[in-house]
Amino acid sequence: MSAFQAAAGRDDPHRIGHGRAPARSISGLAYKRIVVGYGFWIFLLSDIVMFSAFFASYAVLVGNTAGGPSGHDLFDLRNVALETGCLLFSSFTCGIASIGAQRRNGLWFYGAMAVTFLFGAAFLSIELREFVSMAARGAGPTRSAFLSAFFTLVGCHGLHVTCGLLWLLTMMAQVYAKGYRADIMRRVLCFSLFWHALDIIWVGVFTVVYLMGAER
Amino acid sequence: MSHSDDTDRLAGADTAPGDEPFDGYETEGIGSYLIGLVLATLLTIVAFFISRTTLVWEPSLPVALSVLAIAQMGVHLAFFLHIGTGPDSVNNVMALAFGVLIVLLVMAGSLWIMSHLNQNMMPMDQIMQMQR
Numbered sequence: 001m002s003a004f005q006a007a008a009g010r011d012d013p014h015r016i017g018h019g020r021a022p023a024r025s026i027s028g029l030a031y032k033r034i035v036v037g038y039g040f041w042i043f044l045l046s047d048i049v050m051f052s053a054f055f056a057s058y059a060v061l062v063g064n065t066a067g068g069p070s071g072h073d074l075f076d077l078r079n080v081a082l083e084t085g086c087l088l089f090s091s092f093t094c095g096i097a098s099i100g101a102q103r104r105n106g107l108w109f110y111g112a113m114a115v116t117f118l119f120g121a122a123f124l125s126i127e128l129r130e131f132v133s134m135a136a137r138g139a140g141p142t143r144s145a146f147l148s149a150f151f152t153l154v155g156c157h158g159l160h161v162t163c164g165l166l167w168l169l170t171m172m173a174q175v176y177a178k179g180y181r182a183d184i185m186r187r188v189l190c191f192s193l194f195w196h197a198l199d200i201i202w203v204g205v206f207t208v209v210y211l212m213g214a215e216r
Numbered sequence: 217m218s219h220s221d222d223t224d225r226l227a228g229a230d231t232a233p234g235d236e237p238f239d240g241y242e243t244e245g246i247g248s249y250l251i252g253l254v255l256a257t258l259l260t261i262v263a264f265f266i267s268r269t270t271l272v273w274e275p276s277l278p279v280a281l282s283v284l285a286i287a288q289m290g291v292h293l294a295f296f297l298h299i300g301t302g303p304d305s306v307n308n309v310m311a312l313a314f315g316v317l318i319v320l321l322v323m324a325g326s327l328w329i330m331s332h333l334n335q336n337m338m339p340m341d342q343i344m345q346m347q348r
Contacts, residue, residue: 029234030234030304031234031235032234032235034304035234037308038307038308038311041308041311041312042311045311045312045314045315046315048315048319049315049318049319049322052318052319052322052323053322053326055323056322056323056325056326056327057326059323059326059327060326060327060330077264077267077268081260081264084260084264085260088253088256088257088260089253091292091296092249092250092252092253092296095246095248095249095252095296096246096249099245099246099249182235193297196292196296196297197297199292199296200289200292200293200297203285203288203289203292204285204289206260206263207263207281207282207284207285208285211263211264211267211281212267212277212278212281214267215267215274215277
């Protein structure tokens with residue numbers, strides 16, 4: 001046992017940290033990877049706070065259909081289940097991609113990123129088709145306060161997924177062009193955090209909007 | 217304390233503050249993601265299932281769905297985002313706690329205030345009459 005581990009054991013006698021010493025760099029500062037991840041986590045939390053405002057406005061306005069269609073008339077739960085499956089599986093393959101990147105395994109990284117992209121794009125195309133068919137039935141965002149709130153909330157999530165897909169392609173290109181450099185790896189870490197956070201927000205969307213809305 | 221040992225051990229190594237050691241860092245295995253995928257899929261299937269059947273008493277359905285959603289968010293945090301009890305994620309947990317506080321304040325506060333406003337509002341036909 002090195003002196004470092006012994007010191008960590010004194011600081012943490014009940015091994016709350018599972019006996020692992022805190023990951024500190026040589027200078028005693030936290031690793032850049034941890035600092036960058038923390039900073040990006042703060043951004044993600046601010047994004048989640050923004051979504052909470054959209055959720056709140058949706059929940060307030062959900063009954064104000066102005067004589068127009070309600071969620072019960074509009075939502076097709078089979079589509080939503082398909083979307084949920086796509087996003088959940090893409091979140092899983094995104095995790096595989098980050099493992100592939102950490103192990104410098106090109107096949108795993110590029111393969112898993114490509115699968116993530118395909119499932120993310122499938123999610124987006126199902127969502128767009130749903131939006132278009134709703135607008136074609138006269139249930140566009142201008143129809144009622146309920147539909148305005150619906151398109152704002154779900155559309156904002158869709159926009160995030162679109163940005164995520166562009167970022168995904170950028171990360172594949174950067175790893176291809178610059179290799180598994182430390183700074184590129186930190187960007188891959190931030191991207192995977194972003195993609196997982198989108199899936200967390202989607203859990204809220206399919207529960208609050210679709211499952212609670214379809215029964216009304 | 218142990219800081220100087222590290223500096224001695226790696227004296228001569230050309231590193232900047234915050235740099236990773238050369239052999240990379242401990243990676244989360246695929247197992248964590250597999251557990252997360254299975255648990256999240258189960259929770260999703262249960263949520264969709266109870267919303268389409270009469271298994272759960274109807275008025276309590278929103279509560280049941282909320283509980284399932286919060287559980288699934290927890291699964292995502294633990295197994296996909298690796299927010300845990302480790303020393304590396306202490307700060308992340310604190311930030312998360314603050315974020316959850318703000319989210320609860322925004323959502324519960326909005327719903328509470330708006331439902332009371334609706335209760336105290338004059339019926340719509342009377343407002344229309346006053347505007348004439």
